[in-house]
Amino acid sequence: MSVNVAVIAGSLRQGAFSKAIAKSVASLLPEDYIVKFININMDLYNQDLDQEETVPESWKRFRQDMSKMDAVIFVTPEYNRSIPGGLKNALDVGSRPMGSSIWDKKPALIISESPGGMGGMAANFALRQSLVFLNMPTVQQPEAYLGKVTSFINEDGSITDQRELDYFQSLVNAFVDLVKKNVK
Numbered sequence: 001m002s003v004n005v006a007v008i009a010g011s012l013r014q015g016a017f018s019k020a021i022a023k024s025v026a027s028l029l030p031e032d033y034i035v036k037f038i039n040i041n042m043d044l045y046n047q048d049l050d051q052e053e054t055v056p057e058s059w060k061r062f063r064q065d066m067s068k069m070d071a072v073i074f075v076t077p078e079y080n081r082s083i084p085g086g087l088k089n090a091l092d093v094g095s096r097p098m099g100s101s102i103w104d105k106k107p108a109l110i111i112s113e114s115p116g117g118m119g120g121m122a123a124n125f126a127l128r129q130s131l132v133f134l135n136m137p138t139v140q141q142p143e144a145y146l147g148k149v150t151s152f153i154n155e156d157g158s159i160t161d162q163r164e165l166d167y168f169q170s171l172v173n174a175f176v177d178l179v180k181k182n183v184k
């Protein structure tokens with residue numbers, strides 16, 4: 001059975017560490033997992049616009065892309081002890097209109113990252129809080145707070161540190177187990 005996996009980086013920054021980690025983690029998924037990197041750079045959610053005639057194109061595209069996905073991997077930095085606004089916006093856009101959330105029941109993996117020592121732990125938990133309400137079963141263990149990311153991401157964005165890659169593989173394995181239990 002093939003599984004469509006959305007990979008979402010919480011940062012819009014071109015050279016984002018979260019994007020480099022997302023790419024590396026996605027490369028470790030099994031062959032029958034089809035990966036789509038989802039762009040979350042879109043209009044800010046405004047409930048006034050959320051009607052047939054006024055829905056922005058960027059929301060339509062995001063909702064369409066996400067509705068085809070079976071599972072989601074989030075890799076996010078921490079902004080001021082929470083998640084970046086762009087990522088929260090994507091959660092909000094995807095959650096509406098009421099009753100048509102594109103997140104519902106999709107298994108998820110959360111990885112937070114930071115050049116600092118705490119690995120974006122507060123962002124990890126802030127995202128987890130929203131995923132509870134969005135009804136997404138989420139990998140609990142191993143936890144993924146990646147600190148000091150500049151110590152293992154190469155200049156070109158590649159990751160070759162075997163210890164990190166082994167750890168990423170353990171995250172992917174837990175995610176695959178969760179997907180098996182939740183995606184029919």
Ligand SMILES: Cc1cc2nc3c(=O)[nH]c(=O)nc-3n(C[C@H](O)[C@H](O)[C@H](O)COP(=O)(O)O)c2cc1C
Binds near residue numbers: 012120
């Ligand atoms: C607005 C802003 C707020 C930030 N707040 C935090 C923070 O609360 N904790 C932290 O560890 N790093 C914080 N940082 C530093 C980010 O972790 C760092 O810029 C990181 O490289 C962003 O991830 P990216 O490379 O995926 O864009 C902040 C950065 C910005 C721009």
